[in-house]
Amino acid sequence: MSLRVAIVMGSASDEPTMRVASETLLGLGIESEMRVLSAHRTPHALREWVETLEPGGVRIVICGAGGAAHLAGAVAALTTLPVIGVPLVAPNAIGGGLDALLSTVQMPRGIPVATVAVGDAGAVNAGILAAEILATSDELLGGRIKEMRRRNAAKIVSG
Numbered sequence: 778m779s780l781r782v783a784i785v786m787g788s789a790s791d792e793p794t795m796r797v798a799s800e801t802l803l804g805l806g807i808e809s810e811m812r813v814l815s816a817h818r819t820p821h822a823l824r825e826w827v828e829t830l831e832p833g834g835v836r837i838v839i840c841g842a843g844g845a846a847h848l849a850g851a852v853a854a855l856t857t858l859p860v861i862g863v864p865l866v867a868p869n870a871i872g873g874g875l876d877a878l879l880s881t882v883q884m885p886r887g888i889p890v891a892t893v894a895v896g897d898a899g900a901v902n903a904g905i906l907a908a909e910i911l912a913t914s915d916e917l918l919g920g921r922i923k924e925m926r927r928r929n930a931a932k933i934v935s936g
């Protein structure tokens with residue numbers, strides 16, 4: 778079966794955070810492919826990769842980048858698949874990732890990027906959001922997401 782979610786990040790240094798997205802997906806029974814490609818440093822390879830996604834069966838793309846975080850926007854410009862952007866905290870981040878947040882979220886009208894929170898929390902939520910989108914046509918997956926919510930709520934209540 779083809780992988781329905783693709784994860785891309787701007788640098789290998791983003792991997793520890795973006796792995797959280799892939800682990801979240803795996804916890805819901807969804808395997809994903811992970812790639813390192815940069816909007817600025819490897820623009821041609823990025824375009825070639827994006828062009829393979831829809832024909833390959835990918836349904837959602839999760840993009841993580843820090844600093845001048847244009848990766849999600851560049852991917853969204855090249856595909857009509859839903860794109861989820863995770864702003865990351867680069868080593869030289871301004872405002873704890875505010876630079877990446879604004880670079881990711883402030884897309885021009887017509888080219889949407891669903892931007893989640895900065896860092897690990899965003900990576901988790903990107904995985905859950907991707908699963909929720911897939912679950913609109915996958916009842917079993919929807920059941921697993923509801924079960925995960927129940928487990929997380931029980932943890933909060935029990936401390």
Ligand code: RP5
Pocket residue numbers: 786787788789790791815841842843844845865866867868
């Ligand atoms: C961004 O610059 C990457 O997404 C990363 O978050 C940041 C730093 O990259 P490296 O200098 O570690 O390669 O493009």
